[in-house]
Amino acid sequence: MTAMLNVKDLRAYYGQVQALHGLSFSLNEGSLTTLLGANGAGKTTTLRAICNMVRSTGAIEFEGAALASKSTENIVRLGIAHVPQGRGTFTTMTVEENLQLGAISRKDKAGIVSDIERMYAHFPVLKERYTQQAGTLSGGEQQMLAVARALMLRPRLMLLDEPSFGLAPLVVRDLFKILGKINREDKVTILVVEQNAQLALELADHAYVIETGRIVMSGNAKDIANNEDVRKSYLGY
């Protein structure tokens, strides 16, 4: 397998404060990888650095193209969909408009129409509410919408920032099931940042553990889930 995304010696800064201290990792095409770590470890910053939403140095390569000098919107147009923390829902617009916005960089009108139908098949609840203002959806429904919006890009790589945040355990299970399905059937490479380590390790095939801006552990998701020391010191369960 070839590496789809290569991150080397990534350092990121918020003003004078350094949040990432030379992070390196790679994602294989077709993989479902999770990035674990405690609050403030730098998980969100890593995702934001990939999309050039925070000042950073180091090399990030996506399918051979260097991302460092590209603007966020141009990185997205390469096929990297980013579901941000807090979902980034356009709350004053309808569900359907949110989906349309996900595909705003695409030109193939027929493809967009059929993709919207596909999303309604993945997430039937969105079909029931397609004329409703997105802000009136429940948290779980908004997360589904955020994932669907990201998929409307027809991404090659999807970055998800704490998709389980604030959701009921049952809803989280549903959501993760769908993510697994998208990964297998639509061949979308996925990088998911999670605090819910147990669930994320069940879903993922590869895992990185991050602490204070550095990768401290990487490996097969099952091995990491079974490693007693890792669980106690980094994952806290």
Place this chain on the structure above:
Amino acid sequence: MELFINKVLAGISTGAIYACMALAVVMIYQAIDHLNFAQGEMAMFSTFISWQLMQWGVPYWWAFLLTIAISFAGGILIERLLFKPLAKAPVLTNVAGFTALFAIVNSVAGLIWDFTIKQYPTPFGSSPFLGSQLISTHQAGMIGVTLLMLLGLYFFFQFTRIGLAMRAAAALPESARLVGINTSWMIALGWGMASAIGAVAGILIAPVVFLEPNMMGGVLVYGFAAAVLGGLTSPLGAVVGGFLMGVFENLAGTYIPAVGNELKLPIALALIIIVLVFKPAGLFGRAIVKRV
């Protein structure tokens, strides 16, 4: 009763202009969170351009369309040259930028076309509209052209992809970038459209207030009042606020003896203050809650 209807209709026709100015102000406010003090001067300059074109023999409607196109390009140019570099600057720097733009546009217009008051033609004539003494053909034309433009804008924002992208960029810039929207160009486009809307307002009101570099001063104050009344976050509110403002101004000038024509403008200012005190978000706006 006839006087009342007459005043209401006249109010609606000037209200249409206030609505345009308020809408232009709101469009830029939505995009960059600042009030464009120079919106009126930009509209005045556009009106002069159309006048100049007509002086050179261009027919009215061609001059009208050409001026809209020139104003659109000019608005984009002003954003790219002046306000894009100021995007991350503090509020006061932006205020200074707008004030400078106001002064520059006003002076340049005076320099090119001098400060004497000029007649401005109307294609509608000023005879009674449909034989009725209540409203003139020009007033009816002002209302008609404005409504057509508002309808066009509504369809643009509701049913085109670029309109959707502009709404998204104004509502949530970061999310908009994450779906691949170039938010910086959406802001420039907003400036272009605001400038073009202002041009329409200027051209329509010029036969009433006459053409001169300070013609839009009062109009912009009413436009601001209308935008505040309707809510700075709501384009619909700005339009409704504009029409209400026009009617209110005319009725107050007629029926409140102390007001008269001279005190109409302070009424607009008083209205701004009253709205800000009792309903800061305006009639249609949403309260802006910021997490800190």
